[in-house]
Each structure stands twice: as C-alpha cells, then as structure tokens.
Amino acid sequence: MPMVNDLALMGHLMRRAGFGAGREELEARAAKGYAATVDELLHPEQQPPFDDDLAYRYIPYFRTGTGIQGYQCYWMHRMISTKRPLEEKMALFWHSVFATGFSKVENAPQMNRQLQMLRQYGMGNFRTLLVEMSRDPAMIFWLDNCENHKGAPNENWGRELLELFTMGVGMDGQANYSEDDVKVAARAFTGWTMTTGLPRYPYGEHFNTFEYRPGDHDDDEKTFLGEQGRFNGEDVVDIICKQPATARFISRHLYNFFVADEPQVPAWQNTPPRDPAAIRILEQAYFDSHYDIRAMLWALFSSEFFKASNVRYAKVKSPAELVAGVMRLAGDYTSAKPYIHTISASCNYMGQELLNPPTVEGWHTGKEWIDSGALVERVNFAADQVGDLAKPGVRRMAERLAAWGPALTAAHLVDRCLELIGPVRVPPSRRAELITYVEHGGPVRCGNQAERQAFDQRVARLLQLIVAAPEFQLN
Numbered sequence: 087m088p089m090v091n092d093l094a095l096m097g098h099l100m101r102r103a104g105f106g107a108g109r110e111e112l113e114a115r116a117a118k119g120y121a122a123t124v125d126e127l128l129h130p131e132q133q134p135p136f137d138d139d140l141a142y143r144y145i146p147y148f149r150t151g152t153g154i155q156g157y158q159c160y161w162m163h164r165m166i167s168t169k170r171p172l173e174e175k176m177a178l179f180w181h182s183v184f185a186t187g188f189s190k191v192e193n194a195p196q197m198n199r200q201l202q203m204l205r206q207y208g209m210g211n212f213r214t215l216l217v218e219m220s221r222d223p224a225m226i227f228w229l230d231n232c233e234n235h236k237g238a239p240n241e242n243w244g245r246e247l248l249e250l251f252t253m254g255v256g257m258d259g260q261a262n263y264s265e266d267d268v269k270v271a272a273r274a275f276t277g278w279t280m281t282t283g284l285p286r287y288p289y290g291e292h293f294n295t296f297e298y299r300p301g302d303h304d305d306d307e308k309t310f311l312g313e314q315g316r317f318n319g320e321d322v323v324d325i326i327c328k329q330p331a332t333a334r335f336i337s338r339h340l341y342n343f344f345v346a347d348e349p350q351v352p353a354w355q356n357t358p359p360r361d362p363a364a365i366r367i368l369e370q371a372y373f374d375s376h377y378d379i380r381a382m383l384w385a386l387f388s389s390e391f392f393k394a395s396n397v398r399y400a401k402v403k404s405p406a407e408l409v410a411g412v413m414r415l416a417g418d419y420t421s422a423k424p425y426i427h428t429i430s431a432s433c434n435y436m437g438q439e440l441l442n443p444p445t446v447e448g449w450h451t452g453k454e455w456i457d458s459g460a461l462v463e464r465v466n467f468a469a470d471q472v473g474d475l476a477k478p479g480v481r482r483m484a485e486r487l488a489a490w491g492p493a494l495t496a497a498h499l500v501d502r503c504l505e506l507i508g509p510v511r512v513p514p515s516r517r518a519e520l521i522t523y524v525e526h527g528g529p530v531r532c533g534n535q536a537e538r539q540a541f542d543q544r545v546a547r548l549l550q551l552i553v554a555a556p557e558f559q560l561n
Contacts, residue, residue: 092116094509096123098398101561102344103127103387104171106411108479109486109506124387128209128380130170144422149195155427157194158440161201162430165410167420172383176208177201178406179343181440184219184251185448186228188441193224196293197441200224212336212377213327216252220319223280223294229446232279234272236304244271246446247322253331256355262331263311270310275319277303327377330369337368340382345392346400347452364391399511399560402455405436407561408464412553415507416471417479435463456559468553472507473546480549483507484542491541492533496524503548512557520551 096116100107104127107115115123126132141163142148148160168174181204191197200222207215219225226232226243234240245268249255253262277299284292308317311325326332338359342348345364349357359365367389368382375381386392403411409432413419419426433440437460443449456464472480483506487494490502500520504510512520524530524544532541552558 092120093505094398094511095120095393097509098393099123099127099387100171101407101411102392102401104175105165105407106414108415108417108482110482121388124384127172127387128383130173130209133169136164136168136170141422145424145426147427154188154194154197154439154441155430157198158433159426159430160198161440162406162410162433163419163422163426165406166413166429173205173208176379177204178404179339180204180208180215182343182443182448182451183339184225185443185446186224186441187443187446191224191228193294194441196224199293209380209383210378212332212372212379213323215379216323216327217320219251220247220275220278220323221296223296226278226280226296227294231275234276234278236276236302239269239272239276239304241268241272243275244268244273247271248326250351250447252326252335253329254335254351254354257331257334258358259356261355262329266309267311270308270317271322273304273306273308274310274317274322277301278319333369333372334365336372336379337365337382340368340386341365342451344383344386346397347402350450350454351447361391364389367391399557401561402452403559403561404449404451404455405433405438405460405464406440408436408559409433409467412468412471415479416474416477417482418471418477432463432467436460436467461559464559465554468558469550472549472553475542475546480546483549484545487545488532488538488541492531492537494530494532496521496530499524499530499545499548503545503552507549507552507558510552510555510557512552512555516555516557520548523551524548 093112093116096112097107099120100112100115103124141160145159145163147156148163149156165174165178181201184204186197186200188194188197203218203222207218229243229246230240231243234243248263248268248271256262279297279299279302280294281297283294303318305316305318307314310317310322311329313325315321317325335354338348338354341359341361341364346360348360367385371382371385391397409429413429419429430440437455438449471477475481475484483503486506487499487502490498494502500517504512504517527544530541530544531537
C-alpha cells in the first residue's frame with residue numbers, strides 16, 4: 087500500500103497534469119512511482135487514443151451542425167474520459183494562450199481542428215507549434231491575417247503574436263519590442279491566408295485550409311528585433327523563438343498554469359515572477375532543448391518547486407478543471423452517454439465558455455474565477471454530483487469507507503472522506519466543523535443493512551460539505 091505522502095504528491099500531480107483521479111488510480115500510480123508516472127503523462131502516444139468513432143456513434147450531437155454547444159460537450163467528454171490527461175490539459179493550456187473565439191470565427195468544426203492541432207503539437211517544439219498556429223485558418227480569421235496584404239498590412243496578427251502569444255510587452259521593466267517590430271511582423275506574414283470558404287448550405291460548414299499567396303507577400307528588406315533580411319513568417323518565428331523574452335513568457339505561463347497563480351499577463355513587464363528561481367529553471371530547459379515544451383514540462387514536474395507542499399492547493403481551479411475533476415471523481419460520463427450537455431453547460435455558467443474566450447487575452451485566472459454567482463454554481467454543481475450515490479465513484483467511496491466499519495468515530499470518517507476525495511487538505515478549524523457535523527448525527531455504524539443505508543446517506547452529505555468548502559475550489 088502506498089504511503090500517505092506518496093498519495094498526496096500523486097494527487098497533486100494528477101490535479102495539475104490532468105483533471106484529478108480517483109483513489110484507485112492514485113494508488114496504482116503511486117505504486118508505479120512518481121518519475122514513471124510523469125514519463126507516462128509526457129508520452130501520451132503510449133496510451134490508447136480517444137475513440138472518436140464510438141463517441142460519435144453514441145452522441146451524434148458531438149459533430150452535428152456548426153454551433154458551438156456540441157463541440158463544447160465533445161471536449162468536456164474528452165477531459166472527463168481521456169486516458170491521456172496531460173495531452174488534453176495542454177490543449178486547454180494552449181487554448182488559453184492562443185485564445186481563439188467562436189464569437190467571431192463562427193465555425194465550431196474549424197475550431198475543433200485547431201484543438202486537434204494543439205493536441206498534436208502542444209508538447210513538441212515551440213517553433214513548430216508557432217508555425218502551425220500561424221497557418222491555422224481559425225486563427226487567421228480570428229486575427230484578420232486574411233486581410234493582411236502586400237502594401238496594405240493588417241497588424242492584428244503581428245501585434246498579438248508578440249504581445250500575447252510569445253514575448254509579452256516587456257520584462258524586468260523594459261519593453262520587449264517596438265511598434266516598428268509589430269509592423270514588420272505584419273509585413274512578414276502577408277500572403278499567409280486561407281482558401282475561400284464555400285457556402286454553408288446545403289451540406290453544412292466546410293473547412294478552410296491554409297494558403298500561401300506569394301504574389302501577395304511583401305518580400306522587401308525588413309528589420310525585426312535588430313536583425314535584417316527579406317523575412318517571411320517563418321523567419322519571424324525563428325527570431326522570436328530565440329529571444330530571452332520568449333523563454334520568460336512561456337515559462338511564466340507554464341508556472342501560472344501548473345504551479346501557482348501569477349498576476350495577469352499585462353502586469354508581467356513590471357511585476358517580477360512569484361518564484362524567479364523556478365522561472366530560470368524553465369528558461370534553461372527551453373534553451374537547452376531548443377524550445378522543446380516536453381523538456382520544460384519534465385523540468386517542471388520533476389522540480390522541488392512543483393512538489394513543494396506550499397504550492398499544493400495554491401491555485402484556484404478553472405471551471406473546466408472543476409467540472410472535469412468532479413466528474414472523474416464521481417466516475418460518471420467516463421463513456422459516451424446522453425445529457426453530457428448539462429455537464430458542459432455548467433462550465434459556461436461558472437464563467438468559462440470553452441472555445442469562446444472573452445478576448446484574445448484569454449481568461450483571467452486565479453481569484454478572478456470566483457465571484458458570488460460563480461461560487462454558487464461551483465458549489466452546487468460539485469455537491470449535486472458527489473451527493474448522488476448512484477454515481478459509480480461515489481458508490482466506491484462509500485464502499486471503501488464501510489469496509490472500515492462496523493463502527494467509526496466521527497474524526498475517522500471525516501479524515502477518510504478527505505483522503506478519498508483528494509486528498510483534500512483543510513485547516514484544523516474546517517476539520518473540527520466537519521467532525522462536529524458528523525457527531526450531531528449520532529454514532530456512525532454500518533454493521534447491518536439498515537445501518538449501511540443510513541451510513542451511505544451520511545457519507546454522501548459529508549462529501550457534499552467537503553466539496554462546498556473553500557479548500558475544494560483550489561487545485
């Protein structure tokens with residue numbers, strides 16, 4: 087049996103590198119070992135791929151029409167049921183960085199193709215990922231590069247490429263680029279466009295594909311970030327990737343997403359990293375591996391700053407993390423079944439509409455996920471799921487707790503519930519409140535059938551109180 091500390095560390099890893107895991111999975115992974123688990127997560131190709139054919143057969147809604155809802159449901163189902171949790175988590179990470187919104191693209195199948203691209207390249211070479219994103223039709227339309235022409239450049243893509251996708255406005259109090267660099271980046275990407283779309287009717291939405299039009303490309307001499315040449319888009323990407331500012335920017339994003347909440351991106355020019363030493367480790371991994379994201383993730387998950395107890399439960403869960411994590415804990419929707427749209431919609435009500443971020447800056451993270459309305463939605467959703475004894479994961483927890491019987495102390499029941507649902511770490515005052523609640527219900531017994539039924543109901547109510555606690559909102 088794995089040690090409690092091993093299980094706590096594994097729980098931390100699976101919450102951050104995935105969407106959480108039930109007790110049985112944590113025990114199996116802890117027995118395998120931390121390093122072996124990290125290696126498995128970083129090589130998702132070793133695990134079975136998601137079975138699209140089966141999902142589409144049971145839920146045709148996942149790919150019918152051009153609206154966003156079916157594709158949101160499909161992605162949430164993947165988060166809940168995937169055997170490749172880090173691959174899906176990285177798709178969510180990059181979707182938050184390269185924020186592309188249905189509100190303008192209005193072509194959900196095209197955006198789903200962008201997600202497929204993020205899964206394919208999200209843990210590979212950053213230079214390759216940037217080139218693929220530059221050629222992505224959803225991004226091209228989102229940031230108007232289809233309107234970027236020789237002699238009449240559109241700066242939208244060039245500006246956001248530098249400001250929000252790769253370097254950031256500045257670091258250490260200094261600017262990372264100039265307005266002239268923005269203009270040159272736009273000129274370098276002239277001619278990078280997409281094929282003309284076909285009418286939507288009568289067969290539905292058609293996919294656009296990348297198209298390079300050499301006659302529309304500005305091939306004149308350019309100066310970009312201090313270098314001169316007849317640069318095209320790939321040349322600009324090459325120059326961007328070797329900048330220290332890019333290493334810093336990607337490192338801070340990874341730290342913010344996987345380790346602990348940082349200030350929002352616009353503050354990074356004048357706000358130093360929360361943990362400068364950790365950022366230096368990630369920057370070094372970026373350059374040593376020639377921009378390999380997998381190498382940066384290995385450095386991150388293997389580091390002492392990631393394993394440290396003070397960063398556990400130091401991040402506010404995003405709505406997607408909360409919803410997918412609760413469903414994995416409850417053991418429901420791990421295979422395709424109807425009404426997944428009610429689960430996916432809960433994420434929207436909490437403030438994160440997948441495939442439709444509010445701006446090109448993406449979602450603000452940390453405490454900004456929580457307001458009075460969102461908190462009510464979060465608590466109610468989690469309590470509804472873990473309070474349902476028909477859910478396989480909840481039933482397994484009740485069975486494991488009953489095996490400690492036929493009688494348990496209130497403190498023992500509370501501690502075991504906290505372990506099974508996380509392990510969740512709560513302050514002594516919260517633990518005392520939970521113990522008092524259990525004690526008010528009288529002795530805890532599960533020796534016969536009548537006692538067992540009452541016991542299961544008490545477990546369900548206790549689990550609801552735990553997921554309603556502030557600590558459960560943290561990752």
